Amino acid sequence: MSLREYARKRRFGDTPEPGDDAAPGKRGRRPIFVVQLHQARARHYDFRLEMDGTLKSWAVPKGPSFRVGERRLAVEVEDHPLRYADFEGDIPKGQYGAGHVDIFDRGVWSAEGDPLEALATGKIDFVLHGERLHGGWKLVRTAQVRSGKPQWLLFKRDDAWAGDLEADDLLDGQGTDANGSWEGTARATGKRSAKAAKKATPAGRPRARPRRVDWAARAAALAGARRKPRGWKPPAPQLATLRAAPPAGDDWLHELKWDGYRLLVDVAGGRAKLRSRNGLDWTPDYPDLVKAFEALGADDATFDGELVALTPQGNDDFGLLQKAISGSSNAPLRCMLFDLPSLGGYDLAHVALEDRKALLAELLGDADPVLALSRHIAGHGAEVFAASKRQGMEGIVSKRHDARYVEGRSTTWLKSKHAQGDEFVIVxxxxxxxxxxxxxxxxxxxxxxxxxxxxxxxxxxxxxxxxxxxxxxxxxxxxxxxxxxxxxxxxxxxxxxxxxxxxxxxxxxxxxxxxxxxxxxxxxxxxxxxxxxxxIGDADARGTTKRGTTKRAPAKTAATGAARQRAPAADPGGGLPRVSSPGRIVYPQLRITKQRVFDYYRQVAPLLLPELRNRPLSLVRCPDGVRGPCFFQKHHAATLGGSVRSVPIREKDGGSEDYVYVDDVAGLLELVQMNVLEFHPWGARIEDVEHPDRLVFDLDPGEGVDWNAIRAAAREIRARLREAGLEGFLRLSGGKGLHVVVPLAPKADWATAKAFCEAFARAMEAQAPQRYVATATKARRKGVIFIDWLRNGRGATSVASWSLRARPEAGVAVPLAWSELGRTKSGKDFPLDRALRRAAGQRSDPWQSDGWREALRQTLPEL
CATH class of the missing domain: 2.40.50.140 (Nucleic acid-binding proteins)
Structure with a gap:
C-alpha cells in the first residue's frame, strides 16, 4: 500500500487530517509507533509502525491484549503519513473515518532484522518502548482478507510486560499509578489475580525507590560542592586526551572506554531531558531511559555517560548500536554512567571525581538495569589496559582521582585505545x-x-x-x-x-x-x-588477481553516468557479499534461483552501475520471489549492508530523510543479497538533487494496443522531441512498453521539468486522442497508450537500464539503438539469459552510437 490510497480516500480541505505529502522534519533517529483510539462508526484502535518513511497501519477492533498468546484481529489498512502520529481530534461527518481520534500510546519500536522484509513475509516480531505498551509483540498475516484488506493477528509475547489486562483497561488514566506499576489498573478493573499482578510488575521495571533520600543534603556535604547560581546551565561534556598508553600510579582511576554515543542527561523538576554530545535533543528516542532517570527520585541532576548496545556475550558493539537505533535490532541498550556534574541543586564540578562517582554509585543503587555504573580500578593502568584488549573493548579512559569536571578536552582525562591500522591515499x-x-x-x-x-x-x-x-x-x-x-x-x-x-x-x-x-x-x-x-586497497579491485597476474580494470565512467562498457564474463573483483539461500527460487516460471540473479547482476554491474551510481534509489524487494509479496523501499536502513550508502535529502517541510544510493559493485550486490530485484534511480544525482539530468517518457499500452502501435508511438515521440530541440533514447521497459529517455544538462528545476513533460504529453493527446492519453485513470486507457509523464517529478523514479523486473518472465530493461526498434516484438524481449548474452557480446553502447554524449548538453525549451 502507499500514501496514494490514503490521499484517494480523503478530502483534505474538509478534514483536519494531515495531507499525504506531510513529511515531518527528522524528529529523531529511531522509528516511532503510535496507537490511536478511533471512535468511528465501528470503535477500534489504530496500530501504526513507522517503516520507510510512512506509518504502516492496522485497525485492531478490540485493541491490544497483554495476555500471552491471546490473538487480536488486526486488519491492514492504507499507509498513513508520519505526521499522522501527532493527530488527535474530530474527523467530520461525511468524511472517511468520521469520528473522534485520541492518541492512546506512542513511543519507539524495533525488530530483529529488516522490518520491511518481515512485513512482506507476513511475520513481524518486534519490541515496543512506549508509555503504555512495552516488551515483545508479534503480527502474523493470515490467509483471510476482509473487504480487500489483508487480515493479521496481533498478540503479546511472553515477557515481563505481559499481564491479565487489555487496552481498554488502561483508559481514563488508569494505566499506571504514580510509581510506574500496574496496580492502579488492578484496583480499578478487578480483573487480575495476585499472580498476574506480580508478573506485571517485574523487578526490571522502573518503580518507586524503597526509601526517600535527601540527595541535596548528600551533595551539599561533599567538599567543593557549590549551590547552583541563578542562570546556571548544564556543562558541555568533558573530553579525554589521547595517549599511547595509560598513566602509571595510584592517583588514576581507570574505566573501560565504551564504544557508543556520548549521552548527557539533565533532570529538572523531576523531568529528564537527554542530549547528545553536540546538544541534539534525544529525549523522544529513548523513553525507557527517560523513565529510568525520572524513577531515580532525584528532582534535579546532571548525568554524563555513554549509550551502548550489548552483544549476547555482554560486550559493547558500535555496529549493533547503529542497528538498534535504526530499528533493525532488538539488542539491549544500556546507559553506562561515569560522572555526576550536579545533584540536588548543587554544582559538583569542583568536587573530586572519586567523590562524585561514589555519590553516583549510591544514586544508582537500585535503578532500572538500563542504567549502569561505569566502574573503575584505582592504579594498575597497564594491567587494566591489557585486560580491556583481551575483553575485546575499545580501550580505557584514565582519570585523575581528584579531578574536577571541566568542559572540553583536558589532561585529567586520558584515553588509550586499541586501534586498527592500514594505509590510505591522500586525495x-x-x-x-x-x-x-x-x-x-x-x-x-x-x-x-x-x-x-x-x-x-x-x-x-x-x-x-x-x-x-x-x-x-x-x-x-x-x-x-x-x-x-x-x-x-x-x-x-x-x-x-x-x-x-x-x-x-x-x-x-x-x-x-x-x-x-x-x-x-x-x-x-x-x-x-x-x-x-x-x-593500497583490494588487490582484485586494483586490477591484480590473487596469483599476481594483471587483468584489465573496469573503465572509469563519466560523472553523468553516460559512459558504458562491455560487460565482463568474469567476477569483477573481490570483497563481494556472500549469497544466503542461493537455491531459493525467485522466478518459478523459469526456475531462476537467487544465485542466478546474483550472478546476473555481478556480470552486468559495469553496465548497470553508471545508471545507478550516486543517484537516490527506489528498490523493489521480493524476499520470497516474484510470487510472494514485493515492496518498494527508498529510505536507508542499516540492514541493507555496509557498502550501501545513505544521503540526507530535504523534504517539503524543510526536514530531511536518509535515502539509499550505491557507488560500487559491493553496494549493488549487497542490495541483491537483500532480495532487491528492481532498481529505480532518480533523474538527478546526489550532489544536485534539485536539478534533473534526465527525463523519461514511459509508453504504457492499454488493453487491446498491439506492439506495432507502441513502436510507432516511440518514433513519434522522438520526432516531436526533436522539434523541441531535444534528442531521446530508446529502452525496452522489461515489461509491457517502451521508454524514451531524454538526457539534460542539470539546469532546470523539478517543477520546470515536470511542467514541460506534462505539456508535452497533453499536446500528444490533443493531437491524436484516439491513440494517446495523458491521464493515469485506468478507465480512459483502454485501446490507447498512456504517455506516463509523472515519472519526472522530484522523488519519482523509473527503472534503470539493465535492471531485472519483478515479473514472471524475468524481463530486463535493455537500452536499444533506434535502428533496432523494428526488430523488437515486446517490451520484455530480453529475459535474463538473453540479456546476459547481449551484455557480453555488446561491442559498443547503443546510446552512444545514437549521440548520447552530445545530448548531455541539451536544455529544456521555454514553455
Missing part, C-alpha cells in the same frame, strides 16, 4: 583553522572496484613539523578537478577542498567503520614512502 586537504598551520585535515581514499573511493578524513596525530612537511609535499600536487567524488553528507563544502594528485600514502590508526562507510576516529601515524598508490 586532498582542507584549510587550517585558528592557530593551526599547514592544513586542517587530509582527505583519504582507497582502491575499490578499480577506482579510488573516498573513505573519510584524518585531522589528528600531527605535530607542527609534520604539518609543515606534509603541506610542502602536497602543494606541488594540487589540481583543479576533484580526485574522487564526495558523498553528499560530508560535513564540509567541496569548494573548501584542495585536491591533489593521488601520489602520497599515509598510515593511520582508526576504530572501525561508520554506517556511511567512512573511517571512525582516525589518527595519523606517518607517511609510507615504501608504499605505492597501486598497492
Amino acid at each position: 586532498g586537504y582542507t584549510a587550517p583553522k585558528r592557530s593551526r598551520t599547514g592544513f586542517g585535515s587530509l582527505l583519504l581514499a582507497t582502491h575499490r572496484d578499480g577506482a579510488l573511493q573516498y573513505v573519510g578524513r584524518v585531522g589528528t596525530g600531527f605535530d607542527d613539523a609534520m604539518l609543515r612537511h606534509l603541506a610542502a609535499r602536497m602543494r606541488p600536487l594540487a589540481r583543479r578537478e576533484p580526485t574522487v567524488p564526495l558523498p553528499a553528507h560530508v560535513p564540509f563544502r567541496p569548494r573548501d577542498v584542495t585536491w591533489i594528485a593521488p601520489l602520497l600514502v599515509v598510515e593511520l590508526e582508526y576504530r572501525g567503520w561508520g554506517k556511511e562507510g567512512l573511517l571512525r576516529q582516525a589518527s595519523f601515524k606517518g607517511l609510507r614512502e615504501d608504499k605505492g598508490v597501486d598497492e
Whole structure:
C-alpha cells in the first residue's frame, strides 16, 4: 500500500487530517509507533509502525491484549503519513473515518532484522518502548482478507510486560499509578489475580525507590560542592586526551572506554531531558531511559555517560548500536554512567571525581538495569589496559582521582585505545583553522572496484613539523578537478577542498567503520614512502588477481553516468557479499534461483552501475520471489549492508530523510543479497538533487494496443522531441512498453521539468486522442497508450537500464539503438539469459552510437 490510497480516500480541505505529502522534519533517529483510539462508526484502535518513511497501519477492533498468546484481529489498512502520529481530534461527518481520534500510546519500536522484509513475509516480531505498551509483540498475516484488506493477528509475547489486562483497561488514566506499576489498573478493573499482578510488575521495571533520600543534603556535604547560581546551565561534556598508553600510579582511576554515543542527561523538576554530545535533543528516542532517570527520585541532576548496545556475550558493539537505533535490532541498550556534574541543586564540578562517582554509585543503587555504573580500578593502568584488549573493548579512559569536571578536552582525562591500522591515499586537504598551520585535515581514499573511493578524513596525530612537511609535499600536487567524488553528507563544502594528485600514502590508526562507510576516529601515524598508490586497497579491485597476474580494470565512467562498457564474463573483483539461500527460487516460471540473479547482476554491474551510481534509489524487494509479496523501499536502513550508502535529502517541510544510493559493485550486490530485484534511480544525482539530468517518457499500452502501435508511438515521440530541440533514447521497459529517455544538462528545476513533460504529453493527446492519453485513470486507457509523464517529478523514479523486473518472465530493461526498434516484438524481449548474452557480446553502447554524449548538453525549451 502507499500514501496514494490514503490521499484517494480523503478530502483534505474538509478534514483536519494531515495531507499525504506531510513529511515531518527528522524528529529523531529511531522509528516511532503510535496507537490511536478511533471512535468511528465501528470503535477500534489504530496500530501504526513507522517503516520507510510512512506509518504502516492496522485497525485492531478490540485493541491490544497483554495476555500471552491471546490473538487480536488486526486488519491492514492504507499507509498513513508520519505526521499522522501527532493527530488527535474530530474527523467530520461525511468524511472517511468520521469520528473522534485520541492518541492512546506512542513511543519507539524495533525488530530483529529488516522490518520491511518481515512485513512482506507476513511475520513481524518486534519490541515496543512506549508509555503504555512495552516488551515483545508479534503480527502474523493470515490467509483471510476482509473487504480487500489483508487480515493479521496481533498478540503479546511472553515477557515481563505481559499481564491479565487489555487496552481498554488502561483508559481514563488508569494505566499506571504514580510509581510506574500496574496496580492502579488492578484496583480499578478487578480483573487480575495476585499472580498476574506480580508478573506485571517485574523487578526490571522502573518503580518507586524503597526509601526517600535527601540527595541535596548528600551533595551539599561533599567538599567543593557549590549551590547552583541563578542562570546556571548544564556543562558541555568533558573530553579525554589521547595517549599511547595509560598513566602509571595510584592517583588514576581507570574505566573501560565504551564504544557508543556520548549521552548527557539533565533532570529538572523531576523531568529528564537527554542530549547528545553536540546538544541534539534525544529525549523522544529513548523513553525507557527517560523513565529510568525520572524513577531515580532525584528532582534535579546532571548525568554524563555513554549509550551502548550489548552483544549476547555482554560486550559493547558500535555496529549493533547503529542497528538498534535504526530499528533493525532488538539488542539491549544500556546507559553506562561515569560522572555526576550536579545533584540536588548543587554544582559538583569542583568536587573530586572519586567523590562524585561514589555519590553516583549510591544514586544508582537500585535503578532500572538500563542504567549502569561505569566502574573503575584505582592504579594498575597497564594491567587494566591489557585486560580491556583481551575483553575485546575499545580501550580505557584514565582519570585523575581528584579531578574536577571541566568542559572540553583536558589532561585529567586520558584515553588509550586499541586501534586498527592500514594505509590510505591522500586525495586532498582542507584549510587550517585558528592557530593551526599547514592544513586542517587530509582527505583519504582507497582502491575499490578499480577506482579510488573516498573513505573519510584524518585531522589528528600531527605535530607542527609534520604539518609543515606534509603541506610542502602536497602543494606541488594540487589540481583543479576533484580526485574522487564526495558523498553528499560530508560535513564540509567541496569548494573548501584542495585536491591533489593521488601520489602520497599515509598510515593511520582508526576504530572501525561508520554506517556511511567512512573511517571512525582516525589518527595519523606517518607517511609510507615504501608504499605505492597501486598497492593500497583490494588487490582484485586494483586490477591484480590473487596469483599476481594483471587483468584489465573496469573503465572509469563519466560523472553523468553516460559512459558504458562491455560487460565482463568474469567476477569483477573481490570483497563481494556472500549469497544466503542461493537455491531459493525467485522466478518459478523459469526456475531462476537467487544465485542466478546474483550472478546476473555481478556480470552486468559495469553496465548497470553508471545508471545507478550516486543517484537516490527506489528498490523493489521480493524476499520470497516474484510470487510472494514485493515492496518498494527508498529510505536507508542499516540492514541493507555496509557498502550501501545513505544521503540526507530535504523534504517539503524543510526536514530531511536518509535515502539509499550505491557507488560500487559491493553496494549493488549487497542490495541483491537483500532480495532487491528492481532498481529505480532518480533523474538527478546526489550532489544536485534539485536539478534533473534526465527525463523519461514511459509508453504504457492499454488493453487491446498491439506492439506495432507502441513502436510507432516511440518514433513519434522522438520526432516531436526533436522539434523541441531535444534528442531521446530508446529502452525496452522489461515489461509491457517502451521508454524514451531524454538526457539534460542539470539546469532546470523539478517543477520546470515536470511542467514541460506534462505539456508535452497533453499536446500528444490533443493531437491524436484516439491513440494517446495523458491521464493515469485506468478507465480512459483502454485501446490507447498512456504517455506516463509523472515519472519526472522530484522523488519519482523509473527503472534503470539493465535492471531485472519483478515479473514472471524475468524481463530486463535493455537500452536499444533506434535502428533496432523494428526488430523488437515486446517490451520484455530480453529475459535474463538473453540479456546476459547481449551484455557480453555488446561491442559498443547503443546510446552512444545514437549521440548520447552530445545530448548531455541539451536544455529544456521555454514553455
